[in-house]
Amino acid sequence: MKVGYIQTSPIFGEITQNFEQVENLLGNTKADLIVLPELFATGYTFVSKEEAESMAENTEGATAKFLMGLAEKTGAVVVGGFIEKDGNHIFNSSMIVSDREVLGTYRKLHLYYKEKLWFSPGNKPLEIYEVKNTKVGIMICFDWFFPETIRSLALLGADIIAHPANLVLPYCQNAMITRCLINRVFAVTSNRIGNEVRGKDNFVFTGGSQITSYNGKVLSSAPIDKPHIDFVEIDVTQARDKNLNKYNNVFEDRRTEFYSLE
Ligand code: ACM
Numbered sequence: 001m002k003v004g005y006i007q008t009s010p011i012f013g014e015i016t017q018n019f020e021q022v023e024n025l026l027g028n029t030k031a032d033l034i035v036l037p038e039l040f041a042t043g044y045t046f047v048s049k050e051e052a053e054s055m056a057e058n059t060e061g062a063t064a065k066f067l068m069g070l071a072e073k074t075g076a077v078v079v080g081g082f083i084e085k086d087g088n089h090i091f092n093s094s095m096i097v098s099d100r101e102v103l104g105t106y107r108k109l110h111l112y113y114k115e116k117l118w119f120s121p122g123n124k125p126l127e128i129y130e131v132k133n134t135k136v137g138i139m140i141c142f143d144w145f146f147p148e149t150i151r152s153l154a155l156l157g158a159d160i161i162a163h164p165a166n167l168v169l170p171y172c173q174n175a176m177i178t179r180c181l182i183n184r185v186f187a188v189t190s191n192r193i194g195n196e197v198r199g200k201d202n203f204v205f206t207g208g209s210q211i212t213s214y215n216g217k218v219l220s221s222a223p224i225d226k227p228h229i230d231f232v233e234i235d236v237t238q239a240r241d242k243n244l245n246k247y248n249n250v251f252e253d254r255r256t257e258f259y260s261l262e
Contacts, residue, residue, distance in 0.1 A: 001134055002076075003033040003160065004231030005190035007209040007222045012043030012196055013055070019066050025229050029074055032132050035190040036080030038108075038141045038164040039092065041066070045196035045203055049090075052118040056085035059095060059102040072099035077131045079138060079162040089120040094138050094164045096129050103129050106138035110146050112168075114201070128156045134236045137185075141165040144172045144189075147179065154183035155251065159236040161187040167206045173221070181216035184250055185239050193225055214239040 006025050010018045018041045026034075038044070041063050046052040057063055063082040071078045077098055084093035084105055091107040092115055107122030108115075126149070129136045137153030139161060144150070153161055161180075165172065172189065180187050193207040209222040211232050222228040242251045 001033065001132065001236055002031045002231050002233055003035075003186070003188055003211065004031055004220070004229060005035045005188050005209045005211065005222070006037075007190065007207055007228040008037060008040055008192055009194040009227050010037070010040055010043045010192055012045065012198065015041045015055070015062065018042075021227070022070070025227055026070070026074065029229065029231065031074050031076040031231050033134070033136065033160070033162065033188070034070065034074060034076045034078045035162045035164060035188040036067075036078070037190050037192040038081035038094070038166040039083065040080050040164070040192065042083060043196060044166045044192075044205075045198040045201050046114075046118050047199035049118045052083055053085070053090055056083040056090045058085055059105060064095060064097065064102050067095065067097045068099060068102070071097050077103070077129075077136070079136070079164060081140065081164040081166075083119075090118065091122060092119045092140060094140055094162070096131075096136065096138060096162070098131070103131070106140065108140040108143060109149065110143050112142035126152050126156060128153070128158055135159045136162055138162050138164075141167060144175055144179065150179045150183055150185070150187075154185050158185055159239040160234075161185055163187050163189040165189055165191045167191050167208075168203050170206055173206075173208045173210050176210060176212045177216045177218065180212040180214060182250060184214045184242050184244075186214055186234055186236065187212045191222070193227065
């Protein structure tokens with residue numbers, strides 16, 4: 001399976017230009033799974049709920065159409081971030097699309113910093129999408145800080161985690177090595193680069209998009225300050241063997257009766 005990321009430098013609010021940037025970086029690439037950053041079309045640093053609402057879409061909007069077009073052109077299933085509108089609520093979401101349809105959306109469970117002022121926290125269960133004989137789980141950016149997220153996706157059977165991100169802390173790329181190792185899952189963390197100064201906020205996004213293997217190896221690591229794409233071939237069936245060695249199984253060895261998870 002050929003999986004990869006597109007690390008972009010979105011311009012705040014310039015949706016058409018941000019779409020073009022993705023297309024230009026991709027060129028004629030063919031793949032099986034492509035992951036784009038969190039909120040790749042809109043940018044990240046909103047100054048009000050109204051501003052975020054003004055860029056919100058449903059799964060029939062411009063971002064869904066764009067991502068389905070990419071899926072058609074590349075042959076891939078595509079995952080990318082957008083602002084999802086549902087009634088009076090907006091969510092920091094990612095959608096997963098094929099060339100024919102939006103397969104589903106994931107609404108970020110763990111909101112970072114002022115995201116809590118604009119977005120409602122995710123209100124749907126974690127889900128696994130079966131595509132191309134592969135089980136794909138989705139989490140978004142700061143969800144990495146809560147190891148329960150990837151553990152739950154792994155227990156639900158994920159082979160690979162699609163992880164759209166707009167990282168501003170410097171820890172995630174290292175943490176994903178451990179997250180993948182201890183769950184024996186692959187992950188594609190698709191981050192952005194650049195700087196957004198809006199309102200009182202000044203974010204520098206950390207790039208370093210990463211493809212992490214089930215055994216903790218880093219299969220691809222992007223520069224911290226340049227747009228970049230990369231794809232690697234992986235065998236997702238390796239993520240289905242949860243044996244670390246002859247005596248240790250990362251799921252069966254858990255002592256759940258001794259854990260207090262409240
Ligand atoms: C983040 O969750 N975008 C920092």
